[in-house]
């Protein structure tokens with residue numbers, strides 16, 4: 001059997017492997033800390049901070065209000081701002097090309113489609129109602145962080161012992177999950193097997209945040225109604241549950257530009273990625289190159305300019321990781 005990957009799938013595999021390796025190295029860093037001291041941090045890749053979105057949101061507020069870049073988890077803020085600006089420019093390609101959780105959700109969706117028993121399609125009213133929880137979770141965090149917390153409290157949190165070891169706390173969360181965590185993960189897995197892409201579609205607050213910016217993106221999927229044979233294969237392929245076959249232009253911010261609809265469409269050229277103004281067509285390969293290149297360039301620049309590695313983290317780790325279990329939320 002010949003395995004033919006497109007650039008998007010190759011990127012997904014790369015980032016899944018990258019984050020698995022990052023996780024293993026991070027485990028090493030934590031466990032070698034008592035033995036190697038500061039040298040153990042060479043095993044900690046700053047990319048782990050992608051999994052600290054709350055800390056990154058707080059850091060974004062500190063940057064917006066005081067103009068100060070977070071020096072504890074600088075990569076977390078860099079990744080958040082890259083994801084937001086990529087949504088503004090290129091819609092949610094971050095979700096379909098780089099996010100490892102998005103890839104896992106997509107894989108579960110593939111399994112879901114191959115199960116012998118299939119759930120009937122979700123009714124449209126229910127589909128839209130199910131969007132509410134992710135916006136409620138996002139609204140809660142945005143309200144508390146942007147409006148509820150005074151800037152002094154934000155700065156105090158960012159420099160607290162708890163935040164300096166929040167990455168290690170996250171590792172503990174995954175390595176020694178509570179029974180509640182296991183129950184929640186089991187329910188999410190089951191839901192993802194029943195409904196394609198359940199987590200990304202209906203629950204991910206990070207995706208909901210990107211949606212707020214993706215609505216302004218100049219890119220869209222366009223359907224040439226005259227060339228369309230109304231086979232509706234695009235509708236059944238869409239992981240976001242978008243009704244492509246009845247639209248001329250896909251304006252939904254839920255579109256992750258995963259290109260699945262373009263791949264399955266039997267009428268060549270009927271669906272295309274276009275700019276809203278001028279109607280310029282972007283080939284799927286070029287779109288993938290743009291979104292991956294945007295992140296690679298952003299991360300490269302952040303590394304060169306000191307917005308990636310923390311100069312302070314090693315000293316905080318030495319002091320606070322041994323006290324991990326006694327450090328509570330400030």
Ligand code: SF4
Pocket residue numbers: 221237238239240241242244250254255256257258259260261262
């Ligand atoms: S509309 Fe097409 S590109 Fe957008 S999420 Fe659905 S299948 Fe992917």
Ligand code: SF4
Pocket residue numbers: 223227228229230231232233234235244245264265266267270271
């Ligand atoms: S898959 Fe292509 S031809 Fe079929 S309904 Fe969608 S756009 Fe039309």
